[in-house]
Amino acid sequence: MSSNTTTGTKKKLARRTAPILVNSAEVEIMRALRRQGRISRSEISNITGWSKAKASQKIRSLVNKGYLVEIGEGASQGGRKPRLLRINDQLGYIAGIDIGATSLDIALADVTGLVLQRCSETTDVKLSPESVFGRCSELLLELIQAQGAIPDQILGIGVGVPGPVDFARGVLVAPPLMPEWEDFPIRDFFKKTFVSAFVVVDNDVNIMALGEQRAGDGAGIDHFIFVKIGTGIGAGIISNGKLHRGSDGCAGDVGHICVDKKGPLCSCGNTGCLEAMSAGPAITSKALEAARNGTSPILSQIREVNGGSLRPEDVNAACREGDQAALDIIRDSGKMIGDVLASLVNFFNPSHIFIGGGIANFGNHLLVAIRRAVLQRSLPLATTHLSIKFSRISSNAGVMGAISLALDYLFALEDSPHVIR
Numbered sequence: 083m084s085s086n087t088t089t090g091t092k093k094k095l096a097r098r099t100a101p102i103l104v105n106s107a108e109v110e111i112m113r114a115l116r117r118q119g120r121i122s123r124s125e126i127s128n129i130t131g132w133s134k135a136k137a138s139q140k141i142r143s144l145v146n147k148g149y150l151v152e153i154g155e156g157a158s159q160g161g162r163k164p165r166l167l168r169i170n171d172q173l174g175y176i177a178g179i180d181i182g183a184t185s186l187d188i189a190l191a192d193v194t195g196l197v198l199q200r201c202s203e204t205t206d207v208k209l210s211p212e213s214v215f216g217r218c219s220e221l222l223l224e225l226i227q228a229q230g231a232i233p234d235q236i237l238g239i240g241v242g243v244p245g246p247v248d249f250a251r252g253v254l255v256a257p258p259l260m261p262e263w264e265d266f267p268i269r270d271f272f273k274k275t276f277v278s279a280f281v282v283v284d285n286d287v288n289i290m291a292l293g294e295q296r297a298g299d300g301a302g303i304d305h306f307i308f309v310k311i312g313t314g315i316g317a318g319i320i321s322n323g324k325l326h327r328g329s330d331g332c333a334g335d336v337g338h339i340c341v342d343k344k345g346p347l348c349s350c351g352n353t354g355c356l357e358a359m360s361a362g363p364a365i366t367s368k369a370l371e372a373a374r375n376g377t378s379p380i381l382s383q384i385r386e387v388n389g390g391s392l393r394p395e396d397v398n399a400a401c402r403e404g405d406q407a408a409l410d411i412i413r414d415s416g417k418m419i420g421d422v423l424a425s426l427v428n429f430f431n432p433s434h435i436f437i438g439g440g441i442a443n444f445g446n447h448l449l450v451a452i453r454r455a456v457l458q459r460s461l462p463l464a465t466t467h468l469s470i471k472f473s474r475i476s477s478n479a480g481v482m483g484a485i486s487l488a489l490d491y492l493f494a495l496e497d498s499p500h501v502i503r
């Protein structure tokens with residue numbers, strides 16, 4: 083396995099357990115601080131509707147609990163200088179874990195969401211869940227050590243996994259790529275090592291959508307779709323500024339929309355799903371065919387050098403060298419993905435579609451084909467203001483979203499559903 087680690091600013095934190103917010107006004111204050119970074123006491127009065135005296139008392143309580151710190155005075159708006167507060171970044175740490183079909187990304191952040199340590203590594207979800215989650219724990223422990231911290235200081239862990247997640251129970255349900263992972267108790271597994279942390283589990287594309295909203299160009303956009311194209315295809319939906327999971331947690335599972343009933347068998351058991359027709363494995367299998375039947379001399383050469391195999395990135399490399407067969411394969415994928423996205427556009431009317439995942443690195447040929455298909459098949463009104471572009475934080479979207487998800491629950495009420503504390 084290849085791995086790389088990024089080391090950030092070191093700082094030692096004292097606190098070992100997560101304090102608990104007790105009412106929804108406190109939750110609102112923490113949310114406002116996450117959005118704005120710092121706010122004044124009078125803004126807190128406005129947000130909560132508390133009188134100045136009550137706000138003062140509650141702020142004191144939040145400072146005593148270790149949630150907030152005072153950071154001096156801001157600029158005067160004509161009267162007295164406002165006294166500013168921010169989230170206490172010494173409260174503890176949050177971990178974000180993004181597991182893709184072939185890669186792991188793990189980050190350690192403070193409770194403001196600032197990433198302090200980060201690592202990534204190749205993986206294979208066909209391995210057992212004990213093996214993959216065990217490796218995640220090991221890597222996280224390494225990041226904690228590099229930070230000079232201890233495992234008890236981890237207050238929350240957000241985990242993204244590549245399959246359908248029953249969000250309320252935090253388990254995978256019939257994951258096509260890794261059937262062995264079904265019902266694996268992910269939250270309990272991490273709780274054994276990180277006893278002070280709560281653990282929240284979601285689908286990998288949902289956390290990418292949250293990451294785009296938190297740290298990417300999706301910030302401030304109320305209706306957008308994040309599409310991940312890699313080994314599989316999935317979509318995360320932000321509707322009215324909130325992640326839409328649907329009634330059972332599998333909203334956005336667009337990879338299994340049927341494109342051609344006579345198409346190849348999909349990992350889900352059906353035939354002709356979008357994923358089986360146009361994601362990474364479909365691209366490589368079409369490329370192998372082009373290498374074998376002589377339509378692509380370049381792919382044939384690469385296959386020989388690789389010892390008989392091809393990867394999606396080889397198809398992209400051949401395309402860059404002007405190989406027509408490789409270009410056709412990529413354009414075909416883009417067209418099929420675009421046709422399905424056109425239906426989503428008609429159905430949901432997003433203002434933006436962000437595209438990420440390993441295959442998204444293929445660049446403009448894929449994007450142009452997707453755009454063309456969407457514009458051709460969507461209603462004019464739905465595409466007047468529609469923007470379709472690659473996510474600029476694609477490789478970071480997963481971990482940023484996992485951290486954001488964990489922070490949502492750290493700064494939530496004690497009895498929040500979906501979280502084991």
Ligand SMILES: [Zn+2]
Binds near residue numbers: 338351355358
């Ligand atoms: Zn399928």
